[in-house]
Amino acid sequence: MSTPAKPPLDTVAHATGTPEQPQPWAELGLKEDEYTRIREILGRRPTGAELAMYSVMWSEHCSYKSSKVHLKQFGEKAPHSDAMLVGIGENAGVVDIGEGWAVTFKVESHNHPSYVEPYQGAATGVGGIVRDILAMGARPVAVMDSLRFGAADHPDTKRVLPGVVAGIGGYGNCLGLPNIGGETVFDPCYQGNPLVNALCIGVMRHEDIHLAKAAGSGNKVILYGARTGGDGIGGASILASETFDDAKPSKRPSVQVGDPFQEKLLIECTLEIFRENLVTGIQDFGAAGLSCATSELASNGSGGMRVDLDDVPLRDSTLTPEEILMSESQERMCAVVEPDKVDRFLAICEKWDVIATVIGEVTDGDRLEIYYHGEQIVDVPPRSVAHDGPTLNRPLARPGWQDELQADTPDRLERPASAELTRLTLLQLVGSPDQGDKSWITDQYDRYVLGNTVLASPEDSGMIRIDEASGLGVALSLDGNGRYAKLDPYTGAQLALAESYRNVAATGAKPLAVTDCLNFGSPEDPAVMWQFSEACRGLADACQVLGTPVTGGNVSLYNQTGDTAINPTPVVGVLGVIDDVERRTPVAFRTEGSLVYLLGDTRDEFGGSAWAQLAHGHLGGLPPQVDLERERLLAEVLIAGSRDGMIDSAHDLSAGGLAQALVESCLGGGIGARVVVPDTIAAFTFLFSESAGRAIVSVPRSEEVRFTDMCRARSLPAARIGVVDGDALDIQGQFAVSLEELREASASAVKF
Template identity: 80%
Template sequence: MTLDTVKHATETPDIDQPWAELGLKQDEYERVREILGRRPTGAELAMYSVMWSEHCSYKSSKVHLKQFGEKAPQSDALLVGIGENAGVVDVGQGYAVTFKVESHNHPSYVEPYQGAATGVGGIVRDIIAMGARPIAVVDPLRFGAADHPDTKRVLPGVVSGIGGYGNCLGLPNIGGETVFDACYQGNPLVNAGAIGVMRHEDIHLAKASGSGNKVILYGARTGGDGIGGASILASETFDEAKPSKRPAVQVGDPFQEKLLIECTLEAFAEKLVVGIQDLGAAGLSCATSELASNGSGGMRVELDDVPLRDSTLSPEEILMSESQERMCAVVEPSKVERFLAICEKWDVTATVIGEVTDGDRLEIFWHGEMIVDVDPRTVAHDGPVYERPYARPAWQDALQADDANKLARPADADELRAQVLRLVSSPNQASKSWITGQYDHFVQGNTVLAQPEDSGMIRIDEDTNLGVAIATDGNGRFTKLDPYTGAQLALAEAYRNVAATGAKPLAVSDCLNFGSPEDPAVMWQFAEAIRGLADGCLEMGTPVTGGNVSLYNQTGEAAIHPTPVVAVLGVIDDISRRTPIAFADEGHLIYLLGDTKEELGGSAWSQVVHDHLGGLPPAVDLGREKLLAEILISASRDGMVDAAHDLSDGGLIQALVESCLRGGKGARIVVPDGVDPFVLLFSESAGRAIVAVPRSEELRFNDMCGARGLPVTRIGVIDGTEIDIQGQFSIPLSELKVAHEETIPAILA
């Protein structure tokens, strides 16, 4: 077989090429030919196909994502924003923190363990590539109906993959969420986030600069796993009639990644690295084209020098392989020997595969012949940009008109009590300890708060007690009812969760999970959610530092609920002043902060009791959210509260149950005059929280809230061994504990 070189491609313009099988559209293939002035070689075609895929190029989402830049709030904390491997923010004392959330949805449906494990590995390498030491991971998850047989296949594998990989890396899992809904049945969402810490001067970027500098591939050897994953993974829906479209799933090795982390950080410490890029989606195609296009010159690569674990791989397969635990570094010639010595010390395979040139081309050779000769920008940055048609779906009005506030309510106190027990034992509101118990929360000894707290919190300086907090949230039900408001509610909830622990919210990363962009209704949901999130971040003062878009999450014509997952990172000056959710001290007073309205659209109550989705989601008031956050942060810092819990899914009663069970103390609750007990317990009005206030701090706390104009209502006291809604019902904590904790183990047994 003749090697498909650049010379051969120029001489044979009419050879048929498998562009469609690689995920390219005909006009995209023609555009590649136009850029090159000839047909692409097989290797070039492989590179363009993966780099121009939805997953890598954001070709359907770019036109909307630019709002995050256009509407970005001014932020003194932002050090590195959108466009790099991960965003970086200044958290004070010379420290910088990098964080990001990404998806590994489709691979986790095909092969749950490895799909989830390699999702963790990939996001951790993004953090390493910024120059940071990874310090924690989080995992926002969505599965199909809890009692569906396939959920029993997917969920345990995903949880084992996340736990197995993260635990082996020695990274605490400090946050996330698990949601069940039939809409995710064929398309689970496995989003993974990571946080890393470094000094300001240690930030590294993905660029290849300096003619003559060497390009070093190091880490695991390149194999045949994950070939074509990026292009097909993000360009096809799952259809049982087309099993061939299911991509091979990458295989992870957390022990290799741990060596890679230590090796990379030692090289950073010795100032050996000019530029660096992890190998994730699109593998070497991505690393070489992005490093070259972001730098000041070109790049020459000898593909024969890539260490292989499968000698039969073709050059196209080597370029497309998504084998895990690999990175590319650009190193000055005088420092190569030392870089390789560090790799050898850590038993990490490392090979010089090329060098930076003074030209503007990416040239790749195989067996002495040139098989790639491209402008790297055309591969990495100048892919197609689609302005997909979008339109408000015809069914949206009817959905919103189906008002959840009109659903039948409990007829008496006994029925109200029964519905409370149904709610707290439902899969979404029940304890997730069966899942989170498989993760190590406290490895490294710096974890301050972890699940089921409102946000995870980790100490980053043992001398000063400086720490950071992170929360991830998203409500697909709210977003389906109103995508603009739903996205803002996700932002507000994550912001509120961070503030409830006493940390000041600083910045956002997002993972935007939607159906097919070729469906105008889905594209409308996406456009509205982006608009809502961009407007919300501008008002809240929290810039979007980066994130991920995952499209084609649908089976046939059935798309998932639009699910923007928002991660908010916050900073706390002294972690010893953090606020947990647990009601731990009898006699302390329970205050409800914010306004409770009759807002049941998309609520947990409407789902659990009536299997209903309709109406409007709760109204969002971002000014009120900021005020609430300021109160929570001040109260935590000044010792005015010793417990706080945001109100979100399940409303007040869910928060009370979680805080009481967490602290092992009961609560007596008085329903305020003129308030419907049902609305008080089940409404999901936003901008609310409950706090436990020592009696000695009551006057000071009320004065602060009054001075700032935040409505507060004293609703009860921590007392006894039951939750007593006075005049209505009481439920012993022992009964609530069984209802809350036995659901998930029973379903998955």
């Protein structure tokens, strides 16, 4: 039986001569007007390889075509910051932290791949964000993650969660990177669409910053790292650009496969290459693979680029040129190297057992040209692929159900009618999936490898020592609340920033900059686009007030199953700097006799609260009010109190309110507290309200006058509510719960 003849190679010449040849543009995720525009740009129909490149680079995931009209606010409203060294537009933002040190940090999503194949989806999410940080010239030093799953008792959550956690731990642990914090949330809205947002931070000297650009005609383009395979073809770029639907297997491409040991070699190899100043430009391979790396390098440079696909090392010889260009195989980088430095570059790669191949060179033209078997299969303006994709002003409309949702306030919900019922409510909250002990997750991560972790989960922020001599360090927090954002996306986004900002300040670090991961449903739904636009507006406005610019981040759309979207979930990471990590402030109560102070104002605010969800399955009303000036004032007090030794511990108040914060501080230190409910407020409101802009601190008696004078001078409400003492949380005149009972309740929370 004869083998069918392969179709002729679709070269540029062939495409020019066959303008009417049908092409599968719709199957690749392009719209008809987008395909028409590609033909107009090229003056002909695209070749199969060009069509593949445009399809992945113009996908929602890579081009931000639905979101960039709203994201521009982060630049237009950006507050001035002397610390900003590299902002939005590069692989990651870079911030000056003093003493010649800089840090780069960024958060990205790997949501849909983690549902399809939980272990590899999450693992390669970590690997991808680590390479973004590496590509800036930095040594990666820590990771964090923000995870959201469906209902804790749902069978599919039991399938997805263990794999995701194992993937994050397996990849990060093998790389030798500490996982210093994050969050894990359960909500039925994420059923079938979990959120896996991964953050990485890296450290460098100012002079070590590298950018993604191909400059210098005649300079060589070198692909180094793993071989290119068929895994992940169309993966993140296509999968993250369509509504997730089990009935459409075409939307389930293969998920990338990670090899952390290869990545570790790639990291050390790249850092040695940087030390010897061997590259003029560098780019990691992420979504869209070679299509992205070559087009972005060429677009950011001063000339063109010529690439020969025959020189790309393959682990699957049957790959077509289109598949080579679209493959998202992991652990790969692309560097631009001057000819006289190529031999040394290749020698370092050989030393680290990293495959490295010259696949092209920078030209003095203005085109990206790619050849295969001696034939030209790509001839495009690189900017048209990488940066000049579609810009959509999608319709947006406040949903008709928003008023009804906000009108359904939690005021109608039955509250505990006795002290005993309030005590039982506390235990129920402490043992809930969201608020309970998460050590069964975090213990799977190495939090202290490298020896520079000074704070990690369950602290308010993770903290890393940057310089051993001076004690200079950075703190990071990653927070979001989809329930708040569902009630009011503008305020919800600001609350996410405020909580992360407050968490960083609570450890004693000064907040400097922001990264965000914006997780939303289908942009084709006007209600979702309204949520997205409001969240962007809210976050940009809040960053302006707090003086914390957005340095970069990620947008993840189409997070829905069928017609059911997730709650809008902006996740916000805040980076802060601390002069000396020895002055850090932990969450745990540490000294018996210390005085417990509540900072900020408590109002009757239960919209979107943990109590409303847990006790009544209710979501309605308005989220807590935001007072950004109060947040900044609170941060100043927390930072000064830490720096000047006025406080023993600090803990922000967020989900679960004061009650949850007291429990966590008591259990963290193994010491109880006696707390008095003020006469001016109901005990239930005092304990469980989620009013923002609040924190509890423990103050040594010797520092009380100095501390209260500081609060008074800044007009920050500070009420002494109790004392650190005993082996129980005693809400005087109400109830007492032993630490043992609290620990048992917390430990009884769901485990997988």
